[in-house]
Amino acid sequence: MHVTPLSVTLLFVAILVGFATFAVLHDARRTLGWFFAAFVVAVLVTGPVEWLQRRMRRGIAVTVVFLVLGGIVGFVASAVFRDLASQLDRLEVELPAAAQELEDSDRFGELARDLELVDRAEQAVDDLGARLSGRARATAASFGAYLAGTVLVLFLLAWFPRLVDGGLRQIADEGRRARTREVIDTTLHTARRYLSGAVALAAASGVVAYLVARQASLPAPVALGLFIALFSVVPYLGVIVGAIPATLLSAGLESGRTTTAVIVALIALQVAVAIVQQRLQRATLYVGPGISLVVGSLGYALYNVGGAMFGIAGAVFLLALADAVATDEPPPETLDALVIV
Numbered sequence: 389m390h391v392t393p394l395s396v397t398l399l400f401v402a403i404l405v406g407f408a409t410f411a412v413l414h415d416a417r418r419t420l421g422w423f424f425a426a427f428v429v430a431v432l433v434t435g436p437v438e439w440l441q442r443r444m445r446r447g448i449a450v451t452v453v454f455l456v457l458g459g460i461v462g463f464v465a466s467a468v469f470r471d472l473a474s475q476l477d478r479l480e481v482e483l484p485a486a487a488q489e490l491e492d493s494d495r496f497g498e499l500a501r502d503l504e505l506v507d508r509a510e511q512a513v514d515d516l517g518a519r520l521s522g523r524a525r526a527t528a529a530s531f532g533a534y535l536a537g538t539v540l541v542l543f544l545l546a547w548f549p550r551l552v553d554g555g556l557r558q559i560a561d562e563g564r565r566a567r568t569r570e571v572i573d574t575t576l577h578t579a580r581r582y583l584s585g586a587v588a589l590a591a592a593s594g595v596v597a598y599l600v601a602r603q604a605s606l607p608a609p610v611a612l613g614l615f616i617a618l619f620s621v622v623p624y625l626g627v628i629v630g631a632i633p634a635t636l637l638s639a640g641l642e643s644g645r646t647t648t649a650v651i652v653a654l655i656a657l658q659v660a661v662a663i664v665q666q667r668l669q670r671a672t673l674y675v676g677p678g679i680s681l682v683v684g685s686l687g688y689a690l691y692n693v694g695g696a697m698f699g700i701a702g703a704v705f706l707l708a709l710a711d712a713v714a715t716d717e718p719p720p721e722t723l724d725a726l727v728i729v
Contacts, residue, residue: 417690421690421691421694421695421698422536422537422540423540424698425694426537426540426541426543427548428583428698428701428702430544430545430548431576431579431580431583432580432583432584432587433450433454433545434545435580435584436449436453437449437450437453437545440452440453450542450545454538464610464614467610468608468610468611468614470610471607471609471611472608472611474608475608484510552569552572556568556569571709571713572712574708574711574712575705575708575709575711575712576708578673578708579673579701579704579705579708581672582668582675582704582708583701583704585664585668585672586621586665586668589620589664589668590617590618590620590621593617593620593657593661594613594614594616595613596613596657597612597613597616597617597627597630597631597654597657598610598612598613599613600634600650600653600654600657601634601650604638604646604649605646606634606637606638606650612633612634612637615630616630616634616654616657617630618693618696618697620661621680621684621697621700622677622680622681622684623665623669623676623680624662624677625658625677626661626677626680627654627657627658628654628655628658631654631658634650634654635650635651635654638650638651673704673708673711674707675703675704675707679700679703679707680700680703683696683700683702683703684696684697684699684700686699687699687700
């Protein structure tokens with residue numbers, strides 16, 4: 389092997405460029421994450437906007453879609469916080485009382501008093517209340533970020549096709565340019581159909597889970613339904629994993645018949661969701677549970693629930709891109725579907 393000064397210099401330059409790129413991406417991960425989230429939302433809202441556009445002007449259709457979407461998100465978020473707050477109020481009364489009963493008991497009283505169980509129970513409740521209050525304040529403080537994200541979604545709806553057209557014009561070869569456009573169009577169409585079906589299925593799963601939890605008088609039924617809805621995006625086993633909290637809470641019910649009914653209902657929900665997911669994947673794209681779990685776990689470690697959900701969406705786009713590159717079929721629709729004006 390012959391090592392020249394030029395090759396050594398290029399090696400060091402490549403290392404420096406690599407470190408610099410990693411540092412830039414690491415520092416800009418929040419901005420890039422918001423941009424990608426806005427892109428995913430822009431792709432998803434295109435379908436409802438197109439449907440409403442047949443009955444009204446496009447600007448009004450976009451306004452209606454965003455108002456409905458914002459109303460749904462706000463309603464669910466407020467309902468979850470109300471549920472958790474009411475259960476926290478209940479816990480503030482029942483947990484110290486249960487600890488006091490243990491301290492007063494003949495069998496465990498001495499051990500409970502040595503552990504200062506009542507004081508620890510009160511401290512645990514206070515910590516939970518502080519966390520819930522902090523999460524609520526953080527959500528309210530993020531209003532400006534959500535507003536900026538909404539503006540970014542509108543920008544992508546209006547300008548993304550033009551940006552792609554500008555990029556495609558840089559390709560001199562007409563055949564390669566046409567093939568690139570086909571790949572982009574097919575990727576967007578496939579990913580949008582899969583993600584739209586997954587979101588609709590998750591919403592339906594959450595509503596059914598909420599009704600089951602409410603009928604069984606489980607605590608925080610809205611939060612339990614939302615938990616199952618989020619996990620239902622994992623194909624074939626997401627509902628079962630998301631149903632673990634509801635199952636544990638139902639196990640504490642006095643009625644064994646009610647507990648059995650909850651478990652049976654949630655298993656039936658998983659079977660129904662799996663059947664619909666199988667049909668959705670046959671019509672659009674196959675996304676296995678392993679990919680969803682791994683990518684979702686990594687996304688959650690980076691940016692909590694939002695990182696998990698949009699991480700899975702990113703995996704869907706990559707799989708759709710790979711599928712589009714591997715096929716020679718013409719694209720089902722064009723990028724004009726994303727144009728606002």
